[in-house]
Amino acid sequence: MKLTSEQVNDIAIESRLLLTEQELDGATRYINNFLDILDSFKELDLTDVEPFSFAEALECPLREDKVCAFPDTEAILHESEHVDGSYFKVPRIMEE
Amino acid sequence: MELYELSLYHLTEGLKAKKFSPEEVYESCKKRIDSCEENIHAFITRTDEIAKSQLQEDNSGILAGVPTVLKDNLCTKGIRTTAASKILGNWRPPYNASAWNYLRSAGAVLMGKVNMDEFAMGNTCGNSAFGATHNPNDLSRVPGGSSGGSAAAVSAGYVPFALGSDTGGSIRQPAAYCGVYGLKPTYGMVSRYGLISYGSSLDQIGPFARTVRDLQIVMSVIAHYDPMDSSCFREKNYDFTHHENVSIKGKKVALVKEFQDFTLDPAIERAMKKTQEILQEEGAELVEVSLPVVSKYAVACYYALAMSEAHTNLERYDGVRLGYTVKDAAGIKEMFERVRSYGFGPEVKSRIIAGTCLTEPERCEQYYVAATKVRTLIAQEFTKAFTQTDFILQPASPEMPPLIGSQDDDAMKGYQADLYTLPVNLAGLPGLSFFTGYYGDLPVGLQLIGPRWSDPAILEAGLVIERHTGTPEIANEGVK
Numbered sequence: 001m002k003l004t005s006e007q008v009n010d011i012a013i014e015s016r017l018l019l020t021e022q023e024l025d026g027a028t029r030y031i032n033n034f035l036d037i038l039d040s041f042k043e044l045d046l047t048d049v050e051p052f053s054f055a056e057a058l059e060c061p062l063r064e065d066k067v068c069a070f071p072d073t074e075a076i077l078h079e080s081e082h083v084d085g086s087y088f089k090v091p092r093i094m095e096e
Numbered sequence: 097m098e099l100y101e102l103s104l105y106h107l108t109e110g111l112k113a114k115k116f117s118p119e120e121v122y123e124s125c126k127k128r129i130d131s132c133e134e135n136i137h138a139f140i141t142r143t144d145e146i147a148k149s150q151l152q153e154d155n156s157g158i159l160a161g162v163p164t165v166l167k168d169n170l171c172t173k174g175i176r177t178t179a180a181s182k183i184l185g186n187w188r189p190p191y192n193a194s195a196w197n198y199l200r201s202a203g204a205v206l207m208g209k210v211n212m213d214e215f216a217m218g219n220t221c222g223n224s225a226f227g228a229t230h231n232p233n234d235l236s237r238v239p240g241g242s243s244g245g246s247a248a249a250v251s252a253g254y255v256p257f258a259l260g261s262d263t264g265g266s267i268r269q270p271a272a273y274c275g276v277y278g279l280k281p282t283y284g285m286v287s288r289y290g291l292i293s294y295g296s297s298l299d300q301i302g303p304f305a306r307t308v309r310d311l312q313i314v315m316s317v318i319a320h321y322d323p324m325d326s327s328c329f330r331e332k333n334y335d336f337t338h339h340e341n342v343s344i345k346g347k348k349v350a351l352v353k354e355f356q357d358f359t360l361d362p363a364i365e366r367a368m369k370k371t372q373e374i375l376q377e378e379g380a381e382l383v384e385v386s387l388p389v390v391s392k393y394a395v396a397c398y399y400a401l402a403m404s405e406a407h408t409n410l411e412r413y414d415g416v417r418l419g420y421t422v423k424d425a426a427g428i429k430e431m432f433e434r435v436r437s438y439g440f441g442p443e444v445k446s447r448i449i450a451g452t453c454l455t456e457p458e459r460c461e462q463y464y465v466a467a468t469k470v471r472t473l474i475a476q477e478f479t480k481a482f483t484q485t486d487f488i489l490q491p492a493s494p495e496m497p498p499l500i501g502s503q504d505d506d507a508m509k510g511y512q513a514d515l516y517t518l519p520v521n522l523a524g525l526p527g528l529s530f531f532t533g534y535y536g537d538l539p540v541g542l543q544l545i546g547p548r549w550s551d552p553a554i555l556e557a558g559l560v561i562e563r564h565t566g567t568p569e570i571a572n573e574g575v576k
Contacts, residue, residue, distance in 0.1 A: 008449065015407065015452045016414070016432040017445055030446045031453055033508050037396045038454075041466040044393065044473070051468035052475060054283070054327075054524055063323060075174075075190035079418050088416050091428045 002032050099124035101570055104162065104256035104310035111161050118151050118161025118205075125163045125207060129254045132574030135235055138248040140168045140226045141176050142208040150205040159317065160203030165249045167242075167260045168209040169216055170196055170301070171290035175206070179292045180214045180224035183439025184419040193290025194322045195259060195301045202317045207255055210245025214441045215410065216263055216294045218242050219514060220503060221270065223443050228500055232571035233275055233538055237497040240270030243304070247274035250304045253570035257305040257314050261291055263298045264398055265492070265517025268529035268543055271304055272492035275531055275539025275568040277558065278304045279311050280517075282548045283524030284329045286315075287322030295405040298398075298521040307567050308530070308558040312336040315551065334552055342556040345379030349544075349557075350485035353384050354391035355516075361495050363535030367542055371489060371532055374564045385481040385488065389473045390519045395511055397474060398518040400454055400467035406444075407451025413439065446507070471522050478523040482547040487557060491516045492529045492543040516543060526551040528558050531568045539568055 003011075008028045012019050019027060070076070077083050082090060099121050102110065110116055126144055133139060147163060155161075166172065169179045171189035178184045192200070200206075213223040221244020222228035229244045231237040232252035239248040243260025247270035250258050260267045262280035271278025279302045286301045293299060303314035316336040322328045351372075360368070372382055415421035415435030425431035440448065454463040481488065493513060503510060520527040528544045544561075546554045 003453070008453075011453050011456070012445075012449050013433075014456075015448050016429070016436050017440070017448065018433050018437040019445070023442065023445065026442070027446055027449050030507060031450050033506070034399065034450055035453075035463075037508060038400055038463050038467070040393060040396055041463075041470060044389070044470065046466055046469040049469040049472050051465060052471035052522075063326075070190075072190050075188075076417070079187055079190070080416065081421050081423060082416055090416055091425050091431050093428050 100128040100253045103307045132252050136230050136574040138210050138229050138245040139208045143206050147205040147207050155203035157202035162204050163207045163255045164204045165208050165210045165255050165258045167212050167246050169292040180212045182225045183413045187419045194287040195318045198318050213242035216242040217443050232574045235573050240273035242266040244270045246304050250276045251571045252574050261301050263295050264521050265514050267302045268492045268517050271529035272541025273497040278529040280527045281551050282526045284327045286318050287325040287328050289324035293409040295402040308562050342559050344557050344560050347380045348383050348485040349375050349380045349487045349489050350383045350385040353386045363540050364491050367532040367540040387477050393470050394519040397467045397470040403447045403451035404455045404464050407448045475523040488545040492541050528554045530558050532565050
């Protein structure tokens with residue numbers, strides 16, 4: 001089923017992207033072409049097929065559950081323009 | 097012969113024997129870069145001065161004093177890392193990628209961070225916020241992508257080896273286009289800690305070089321267990337040192353039955369025939385394997401999964417912690433939207449939207465989950481094929497490097513050209529892109545695939561082929 005440009009725009013907003021009219025046209029064409037290609041999966045019988053996983057991964061490798069301090073938190077904070085003391089400060093989250 | 101022309105092996109031997117100094121090697125490579133870079137545009141960030149200071153540090157590792165470059169999606173502590181995107185701005189990571197740590201510990205020095213398609217999404221190296229890189233063999237043509245900067249840098253003689261990453265062919269296709277060797281290692285062979293993520297179940301770091309022996313040297317340094325990457329191999333040892341008396345006598349090399357009807361550029365068709373003759377001359381047996389699901393469904397399966405993973409991985413770019421931001425947003429939603437809408441390029445936006453679409457609850461089962469099941473069938477087909485053969489021979493691309501700007505507006509057609517590379521990532525296999533010779537002025541590369549963890553064996557087979565095809569020449573078209 002083809003998606004309308006309104007539906008694609010809703011998906012873009014969900015992805016936190018604002019598209020120009022031209023970008024929206026391009027994205028709508030792109031997604032509909034892509035979904036056409038993906039419809040070819042219907043030709044396959046996937047009923048008893050398991051989703052993929054690497055065969056060797058018999059157990060999930062875990063690290064010891066231990067808190068390790070990052071050696072240079074200053075360097076992380078230094079790269080943001082939204083810092084207050086040792087925290088990231090973001091614009092208001094709750095609507096007025 | 098100038099020092100920049102030496103292979104990695106000859107460079108390390110010469111440095112060890114003190115035939116020349118690391119400073120002389122550095123100056124030779126720097127001069128070469130200065131003479132070509134204006135035309136090739138392989139770099140996003142040059143770090144000549146950092147390399148110079150690294151030379152002052154004591155190091156007796158096997159790469160001591162050897163210049164290299166890294167694709168700009170590998171994190172380098174305190175050095176701008178962009179993934180060729182505006183959204184990362186001037187971000188300087190607080191840590192190094194493990195693969196770079198291993199190279200640095202072995203003595204390599206960093207000449208810079210090189211160009212790529214934004215977030216590794218593309219196959220031309222033209223989809224970069226920093227402009228297109230040019231193929232050093234023909235400046236009017238693309239170097240391939242996404243690791244086009246790494247391939248171009250090695251091809252033009254800037255450095256003897258480079259690192260790139262390969263999510264669906266991003267090492268193998270540019271290696272073929274630029275006339276160098278490139279290895280996409282088995283998924284899990286090289287730590288991806290510090291690699292900016294695109295499709296996490298597909299991404300793999302690997303080397304470019306001008307000889308197979310050089311790839312072996314780099315792999316012996318970077319194929320290293322790393323607890324920081326849970327997909328990394330453990331309790332296994334891989335030996336990349338065999339280079340004498342290697343043979344493929346008695347080995348089986350397969351062609352894929354379903355690929356036989358597909359159209360190839362005449363140069364690639366000719367290279368396929370020539371390589372089959374070489375393999376037979378060396379005592380290998382040519383066989384045929386059948387990969388029906390791979391040939392028909394791999395492209396759709398790959399892009400469904402890659403876009404779904406990309407949409408999740410790229411959620412982190414919100415303007416709060418790193419890279420480009422705005423300071424006057426009224427609320428957090430506005431900040432996210434403004435940052436992401438400005439910061440991401442068109443191809444990345446398309447893939448994020450497509451990935452969001454495929455993973456929404458109403459479509460997830462039909463597309464994303466179906467793709468994960470198709471992937472199982474693809475991996476099973478390869479497992480079966482490798483009970484019948486040791487290696488598979490196939491192109492790295494069906495076409496020669498296109499002219500810059502000649503790409504079709506329909507992205508889906510471009511994706512079809514990736515059919516020969518991306519199934520390898522879906523099954524987590526290793527793939528070697530190898531040089532076969534020239535067709536006119538352009539190099540022609542092909543690809544050899546093996547079962548998981550057969551990386552050392554593939555490189556040994558590459559050594560055998562290289563004895564016949566010779567080493568590629570350093571590309572000189574970039575010289576001013």
